[in-house]
Amino acid sequence: MARSSTRPTSRDVAQAAGVSQAAVSLVLGDKWRGRVSETTAQRVREAARELGYRPNLAARNLRLGRTRTVLLVVPALTTEFFAGVYTGAARVAAEHGFGVVLYPSPEGIGPARDPFASAQTALDGVLASSMAADALTAIRGDQLPLVMLDSDPEGSLGAATVNLDIGDGVRQVADHLLSLGHRRVLHLAADVPSWTFELRARELAARMAAVPGTQVHTARAPISIEGALAATETALTTPGPRPTAVVCDDDKLAAGAYKAIRRLGLRIPDDISVTGLDDLALATAIDPELTTVRLDAELFGERGMRALLAVLEGALPESGDIPVHLVVRGSTAPPPGR
Amino acid sequence: MARSSTRPTSRDVAQAAGVSQAAVSLVLGDKWRGRVSETTAQRVREAARELGYRPNLAARNLRLGRTRTVLLVVPALTTEFFAGVYTGAARVAAEHGFGVVLYPSPEGIGPARDPFASAQTALDGVLASSMAADALTAIRGDQLPLVMLDSDPEGSLGAATVNLDIGDGVRQVADHLLSLGHRRVLHLAADVPSWTFELRARELAARMAAVPGTQVHTARAPISIEGALAATETALTTPGPRPTAVVCDDDKLAAGAYKAIRRLGLRIPDDISVTGLDDLALATAIDPELTTVRLDAELFGERGMRALLAVLEGALPESGDIPVHLVVRGSTAPPPGR
DNA sequence: GGGAGGACGTTATACGTAACACGTGGGGCG
DNA sequence: CGCCCCACGTGTTACGTATAACGTCCTCCC
Incomplete structure (x- = not known):
């Protein structure tokens, strides 16, 4: 003991x-x-x-002089393309008992930092997104210092947590739409069981309910353009008064909503407003540009890492949610007839 | 010796x-x-x-019982969002002498594979994208088995190479446009010094030149929507007969071209056709959907890894480029007046 | 009945590094 | 003149693992 x-x-x-x-x-x-x-x-x-x-992998590697590990060097992590490269490579590697470790040649970190400095491995601690839920049990098994990214404060396994203030972002969206005069809103929700998406639904409903005479309907879709297209089309062709705005759980869903709305012969934002959440490159690629909530991903990563380092030093991690900001673009306007 | x-x-x-x-x-x-x-x-x-x-990092880690390495668990690699998370985290970690290794919770690799199996580290070999050029010198310094992804066969440092047949993709684009009747083409080129982009320019020029009376002009832009917008707008407002098609080095550039064309009051594809290359999600998010070349990223990763494993076993890696396919969507049509 | 060999383990060692605990001269200081 | 301490290193050890090289019994067969 x-x-x-x-x-x-x-x-x-x-x-x-x-x-x-x-x-x-x-x-x-x-x-x-x-x-x-x-x-x-x-x-x-x-x-x-x-x-x-x-x-102890360090000992094993030392003894064997071999690691069954391979490095994948990619230009950056910003491309969906190399995400696929990783997936394929990791699958084949796993079949051969190999692991793959990613070294995304970092643009922000000085020129040509030695890839192998990143590979000292065997871990001191873990920074984990709450969305990678299935990996968490394995992590807890190792009793490693852990910091959670964007996790339910109640269900974070006792680990420190760093959160984006998504709830506030949703409130900003709601206030923006309300002030434009919208009262009938469709919430296009991600069909993913996750604390962060439940939070969005809750906050949106609560904020809208604060104004008398508002209605929020919900449609669920997998996070993909096609899924969002189908769900939105169904929701908008349902009998009854049509919503004047669609609030999407993220930008990708919004892109799907755009296609559905256009397919129904409606115009954005004249006939119907749309909002997203994330502010990906996608948000400015589509026409009109998307009103959305900007999440500062880099800051999120920084804060998460700082918290983990603090934990490793036995200190108390900095607390407080990371603020987010509504970015108003061309996809929102007052509802028709106003 | x-x-x-x-x-x-x-x-x-x-x-x-x-x-x-x-x-x-x-x-x-x-x-x-x-x-x-x-x-x-x-x-x-x-x-x-x-x-x-x-x-020897294994020995050092064993001795110190510590690794100055941290694991970042993310749901998947497909989101630009977590790319930013990584960047921020890696920057802070580097400032503290820590490395970051990515464990993208793999969707395709069985449920909840142990994250730590991926972290056996110190490396047996390297799979490197040619675009991460600055990291390559460091890699060569370690004399590790190396396989290059999409690299100039001549300049690959003697390493084995796995390539996508981008040249053929460009030829398919050229043939498609030629058969529709286009003769004046703007090549919106990525302003990045890289073999693969040089190849695109070369192949496009060669294929178009095979048909008498064709012209290819070139505009260069950084790979971003805003960059592409500006470059395209400039190129299309230049005096002289306007191109009837814009061939973009990738989908993101195409998204920028869309915005420039729309801003000039022109319609896609009626007034001008656009093509991309990659087939990202972006390609179907924009309106009209983009005619582009689909690259099978997963297969690319698989083939790369197989080649590396072969090298590690002293075998000869499978050779031959990976085929790519033109995907015709709504952004291409015959030129106006035809 | 005696030796051979299988079944079942154990002892000892090396991998490459970091760091603790010791030398060993020589010069400064009292 | 004697002592101490500093400058400059060296010998040794341990980290945790995998595996080669050895034992022991016990059984079985001639």
């Missing part, structure tokens, strides 16, 4: 199982056929699981 | 400098103030440089 502060080694496992360290290595390395009895192997595996043993 | 096949260790450096291994560690670790004379330190640094010494 006294040594619970340090990670268990194969020697600890050996002691717990009453065997030598070598035996542990053999069993866990799957090299024990005919060298260790089934029952002993069982006992070793049990002990390893109980102690939460994870091999 | 005989041991030139294996990487030099700090002990090799020590021997070359006529000091102990400990001294080397002190000098290179910058902990020698008042412990080692300036002249001796000089000698050690000299020897290290001469031997091309690089510390």
